[in-house]
Amino acid sequence: MPVLVRDGTREWRRRTSAEQWLRFLGALGLTGLLVAAVSAISAQTTWAFILDAGLQLQDLALRMFPPDGAYSVSLFRPLLDTLHIATLGTALGVLIALPLAFASARPTTPSRRYVRPIAILLLVTSRSVNSIIWALMLVVLLGPGMLAGVLAIAFRSVGFVGKLIYEAIEEAPTLPVTAMETTGAGRAQALAFGLLPQIMPTMAGVSIYRWEINIREATILGLVGAGGIGMALQASIDALRWSRVSVILFAILGTVVFAELVSARIRRGLG
Amino acid sequence: MGSDPQDRPGVRHELGVSVSGPEHSLSIQSLHVRYGRGEPVLSGASIALAPKEIVGLIGASGAGKSTLLRAVQRLVEPESGEILLDGVDLTKLARTELRDARRRLGMIFQEHALIERLSVMENVLTGTLGRTGFWQSARRRFAPEDVTEAFGLLDRVGLTGLEDSRCDELSGGQKQRVGIARALIQHPDVLLVDEPTASLDPATSVRIMTLITEICLERGLAALINLHDVPLARRFCPRIVGLKEGEVVFDGPASALDDEILRRVYGDDAVGAPAGHQGSPAGTEGSGGTDGENILGR
Numbered sequence A: 001m002p003v004l005v006r007d008g009t010r011e012w013r014r015r016t017s018a019e020q021w022l023r024f025l026g027a028l029g030l031t032g033l034l035v036a037a038v039s040a041i042s043a044q045t046t047w048a049f050i051l052d053a054g055l056q057l058q059d060l061a062l063r064m065f066p067p068d069g070a071y072s073v074s075l076f077r078p079l080l081d082t083l084h085i086a087t088l089g090t091a092l093g094v095l096i097a098l099p100l101a102f103a104s105a106r107p108t109t110p111s112r113r114y115v116r117p118i119a120i121l122l123l124v125t126s127r128s129v130n131s132i133i134w135a136l137m138l139v140v141l142l143g144p145g146m147l148a149g150v151l152a153i154a155f156r157s158v159g160f161v162g163k164l165i166y167e168a169i170e171e172a173p174t175l176p177v178t179a180m181e182t183t184g185a186g187r188a189q190a191l192a193f194g195l196l197p198q199i200m201p202t203m204a205g206v207s208i209y210r211w212e213i214n215i216r217e218a219t220i221l222g223l224v225g226a227g228g229i230g231m232a233l234q235a236s237i238d239a240l241r242w243s244r245v246s247v248i249l250f251a252i253l254g255t256v257v258f259a260e261l262v263s264a265r266i267r268r269g270l271g
Numbered sequence B: 001m002g003s004d005p006q007d008r009p010g011v012r013h014e015l016g017v018s019v020s021g022p023e024h025s026l027s028i029q030s031l032h033v034r035y036g037r038g039e040p041v042l043s044g045a046s047i048a049l050a051p052k053e054i055v056g057l058i059g060a061s062g063a064g065k066s067t068l069l070r071a072v073q074r075l076v077e078p079e080s081g082e083i084l085l086d087g088v089d090l091t092k093l094a095r096t097e098l099r100d101a102r103r104r105l106g107m108i109f110q111e112h113a114l115i116e117r118l119s120v121m122e123n124v125l126t127g128t129l130g131r132t133g134f135w136q137s138a139r140r141r142f143a144p145e146d147v148t149e150a151f152g153l154l155d156r157v158g159l160t161g162l163e164d165s166r167c168d169e170l171s172g173g174q175k176q177r178v179g180i181a182r183a184l185i186q187h188p189d190v191l192l193v194d195e196p197t198a199s200l201d202p203a204t205s206v207r208i209m210t211l212i213t214e215i216c217l218e219r220g221l222a223a224l225i226n227l228h229d230v231p232l233a234r235r236f237c238p239r240i241v242g243l244k245e246g247e248v249v250f251d252g253p254a255s256a257l258d259d260e261i262l263r264r265v266y267g268d269d270a271v272g273a274p275a276g277h278q279g280s281p282a283g284t285e286g287s288g289g290t291d292g293e294n295i296l297g298r
Ligand SMILES: Nc1ncnc2c1ncn2[C@@H]1O[C@H](COP(=O)(O)OP(=O)(O)OP(=O)(O)O)[C@@H](O)[C@H]1O
Pocket: B035, B038, B041, B059, B060, B061, B062, B063, B064, B065, B066, B067, B068, B228
């Protein structure tokens, strides 16, 4: 109890003594963990490499400049591919995420005992595997190319979009759904009118936000053969054509900035 | 796109004109309700509404007034008891029959329970969901005669011209009017009204209560109206039922409501010693009665 009685007057403290000791021990443990981590990393580091990193950077920068301007023309196609992968992947991901979100949310799931845990597990699985790892596996399955990239983006997006939508469903007031049921509406109608309009802004906002993230992710999928501008990057690095690498990096930067601007503008418009 | 709505000889109510159809009654008999394994909230409450009768249900916060209305709609399943709508026991209905029964019980909520992001017209038309197919409603293809009726109802409740406004732009009183129109387009046989004025100012409260009771008279509807505000209940409800801790402790004409009964319903603190105007004998009903600073007057 944070309230103590001493000499007849009541004292108030934020925490009890036991709580204070627990917090102190917790802080001690965390500090120890930090020290252990730093020493482990340090033991595995070749310090000679770090010491001449400055020189290496200078060298790399010199080789990257001047950028190979003429090469930028041939980047148009892979950049477009990257946009396509991100957009198609997001659309597919949202499509798969929607039913999973409804199956995961307590108020809408068909069964809390069976369906809900499975749906949540699928969402967690999707999220816990990075898109580049999805891409690695899918390239093995389907061969290199854009299809693997689209599916990798979609599978990674399902968990993100699904989780945010199902949280929105759980947080939405239930009274409008109840009101719809009292009109004699069926369950699906009650949800379509009482719930859907409430979660619409979240659905749109989350999808667009995920699209923006996916543009960034799609730029690297090519490193494992899943299409887009990453393929060009990989090829240029392999061939040590650093003046092309710099062009590609600038192109990626431009695309990502563009995507963020579009996303921010649309999301501001959603109310 | 379907024919002109005027062509169809309607069995429906024509725009607020009174209909002297069959008379409908609601009878609640020894209703027992509890949430989960908690304490009983209703322990054997019984209320019978004769056709066209307007009954005010009063009681302290937590007495179970809202629970009673929710149980009639079977939003909470009663443990035992009967809910007879024209003699049919609602507690025994299967899912699809229950939908039709719910359609016949128009519900008006304290927090109006509108869908804030939809327009006034869409909100009113949701009252027709019980008779509109899923895909028609999802595509907002409501029956032309329902749309015509919705316009008529908006005129009736005083919202002419506001059909395209989004509900979150409306005032509390206007939202309550939308809720009333939504309940009426269901073509209900009985109205269940849960504290329609609890979030409104006194003048607006009187206007809303006037509207509800007028509409009940026009359409010959019976209504069960939960009210916090005793003067308002006295003024608008000829018959009052007092609920205390899940049991009916008073059932009689509004004129019989005196200090003694109010103490029985609300407890001893309800009627303070200096509150002379509160406890004055019935007959002051017409005077507004919404000015009281008394506990009972909110
Ligand atoms: N969903 C619920 N789950 C559990 N208990 C509930 C629930 N709803 C209401 N109760 C309990 O049931 C009792 C009666 O509540 P109810 O809302 O019916 O009272 P009320 O008479 O309408 O009160 P008020 O005047 O404050 O609206 C209260 O004790 C409340 O805590």
